[in-house]
Amino acid sequence: MALTSWYPVLMTGDVAATAAFYRKHFGFESTFEADWYVSLRRDRWELAVLDRDHETIPAAYRGPAAGGMLLNLEVDDVDAEWERLVGGGALEPLLPIRTEAFGQRHFIVAGPDGVMIDVITNVEPSEEFAAGFTS
Template sequence: MQITASTVSLTVDDVAASSSFFTTHLGYEERMAADGFSSLSRPDAAADIVLLRRGMEVLPADQRDQRASGLILAFTLESGIADEEDRLRTAGVDITLPLREEPWGERLFQITDPNGVVVQFVEWASPTA
């Protein structure tokens, strides 16, 4: 098996709101769109994102009424995590978990899109003593 791309499919109430959030603040571009559907992509290694409106009949019956919840969409950055947090805060994005460093060397912060999708940015640092 050879995987050529990765896509995360998220079921949300307001596709346009999430699509706008990801394109405005996170550098995604909308590749395809239709009523209740948006496909987003970036030119780097980030996973593509498909947004589907909750309740759509194309979804399996047991998934139609579920929302994207209980997951964290995490992006690893090479460097500059503090600058990225500052950029997003300046742009008016609510930082729902401020930048912090875990004992195992992970620096991270989180934002949340209008539909409650949690996006985490991670940068690996040296573990603290």
């Protein structure tokens, strides 16, 4: 298989509001918009938003939104993003900024429909975790 693209599609009850959230807070831009689907892009990264009741979803799977998903956004400067998003009052943190022994400095905020967004800068892991990295 030759993989040409891969991106998450978030099922939501409010396509316009969910797309607006990712445009406003994370700098995504729309590349396609319909009332039932919005395709977003930032640099080379893609994210799509889909009406959870759309006919392209198999009937047995319509209705639930994307809750329970954790989107990781790796950034150059997590502290600057903390100040911009949380310090500036735009979003409430679910997990305050902290450095983890497994090699991340990060914080988590809530997105629409129960999606969590983990904003991360990779840091040097502790010796305990360093051996677990393969590359």
